[in-house]
Amino acid sequence: MLNKIKEHYGFQTDSEFANHLGVQPQVLSNWKSRKTFDAELIYSKCKQLNPAWLLCQEGSMLNKKRAALEVHEEKTPYFLKKSIENLEKQLVRLQDTYQIIEESKDFFHKVIQETERQLHQQKKLLKES
Missing domain, CATH: 1.10.260.40 (lambda repressor-like DNA-binding domains)
Known part of the structure; x- marks a missing residue:
């Protein structure tokens, strides 16, 4: 309750x-x-x-x-302040998460390129054998 x-x-x-x-x-x-x-x-x-x-x-x-x-209690200063605080915290978390994703994007792009290079190399070796 x-x-x-x-x-x-x-x-x-x-x-x-x-x-x-x-x-x-x-x-x-x-x-x-x-x-x-x-x-x-x-x-x-x-x-x-x-x-x-x-x-x-x-x-x-x-x-x-x-x-x-x-x-309406949700429109009282207490609730509005708490709502603003929660939205500000949520915004910071979202911005931090977005930054991590952006940084990870470069890492994964490099890993994909390296994997493609290795795949191409392995296919070439297979053709040659």
């Missing part, structure tokens, strides 16, 4: 989720290992959740009426 909430709100790490809830990451870890949580706290911090789902896992996860009345 905690992972579903974390996923819905777009948190990448348990630490981010714990920060949003206002608890230490260790508290969240303890909840997960004990399969329990502070429902009142979560409900107060995650206002779109359906209390019946939170307490009994009945109905849909989101309370559509309450969600419609709330400010």
Whole structure:
């Protein structure tokens, strides 16, 4: 259940989720290992959740009426900053990966050329024998 909430709100790490809830990451870890949580706290911090789902896992996860009345949390400065941070990290990883691929391209081109040269040489030896 905690992972579903974390996923819905777009948190990448348990630490981010714990920060949003206002608890230490260790508290969240303890909840997960004990399969329990502070429902009142979560409900107060995650206002779109359906209390019946939170307490009994009945109905849909989101309370559509309450969600419609709330400010969209994904547009709050906290979520926007986290989204920007995550996108910046993703961009750096993609740029690093692209650089590795570009560098590897030259290496593989040389290996292909050498393999073609050896193949040609072996075919020539076969014809001569």
